[in-house]
Amino acid sequence: MSNDDTTPHKPSLWRRIAAFKTIVLTLSMAGLIASNVASLVSASAHDWMHNALRRVLSIGGQTVADRALANSPKAKLDQTVKTKTADLEAKNRLQAKELEDVHVKNRKLAQQLDVNGKQAKATVAAVHQRLAKGVSRNVAALPSESIPYLGLGVTLAVTSLDIYDACQTMKDFNDLLRMMGQGEEKPDLCGQKVPTVDQVLASTKTGWRSSVQRVTDDAKTFKVAVPDVRLPTRDEMTRASCTVVSVPYLCPEK
Known part of the structure; x- marks a missing residue:
């Protein structure tokens, strides 16, 4: 048997390099696939890889890293979150100011209501x-108002x-009303x-019946109990005047 049949055939250098490149490429592809899957299913993994890449790029300067990652999904997401956060804070400040304005108006209204x-x-x-x-x-004028003529003057004064x-x-x-606008x-x-005594006496002959009727009607409208209004008798005139x-001719001589 010859030596060629028993000695193992060694691969050439190029074949070994090609095999090594294949292994490296396979591992790289597997790593990329794994990292992509991890970044899709795990936010922490995505953030870790993004931060790692930023640290690598930061070797060339912060400006270079920011420019290189400006269009990355995380950068866009961070910018969106930052913009929406700023909008939300602006709205919150506006609402807080409006709420404070309402509180001020309420305090002023409460003070005005208290004054009113x-x-x-x-x-x-x-x-x-x-x-x-x-x-x-x-009530105090009633006794004097019951006296003829004298009572008329008292009634006009009252x-x-x-x-x-x-x-x-x-x-x-x-x-x-003005206070409430x-x-x-x-x-x-x-x-x-108010008419004078003479004016009242002049209207008595024709106006006394309508005067009595007006008072009687108002009493009925407001459901106020009033005594029977009528002309006095001679005895009633005597009691009202002679005291x-x-x-003469009305009061008995003493």
Whole structure:
């Protein structure tokens, strides 16, 4: 047997280099595939590889690394997140400012409501006091109003005071209306004139029935109990007049 048949055939250098390149290429392809799969299924793996590549590129300078990775998916994602975060922060600042403006307006409104409430309470107290005085005055005037002629003068005086009180009350109400931005009502009653004693006596002959009817109708409308309104008898006239003054032919001689 010859030596050629027993000695193993050694591969040439080029074949070994080609085999080595094949192995390296295969491993590289496997590594690329594995890294791509890892970057797709694992965010941390993608970030690690991106940061590793940035460190390598940073050897040439930070500007070079930034320029090289400017169009990478992670860079685009980071830019998108940064932009949306900035927009969200801007919206949050705007909403915070609007909310603060609302709080300021609410505080001012609460203060104004407090001022308005105090003024309304003061107005109601003043009107209540005025009405109480008016009621007391009208009740106190009843005895003198029952006396013929004298009572007419007292009635006119009390009516004048009632008109004055009503005018002051309307002014108070108008202050409240202006405070609430509702304008005001024209107090026409403030200019109403009370007739004189002579004018009332002159209208008695023709106007007393309509006067009684007006008072009676108002009492029915507001469901206020009032005594029967009628002309007095001689005895009633005597009791009303003779206790104050002696009227000839009406009051008995003492």
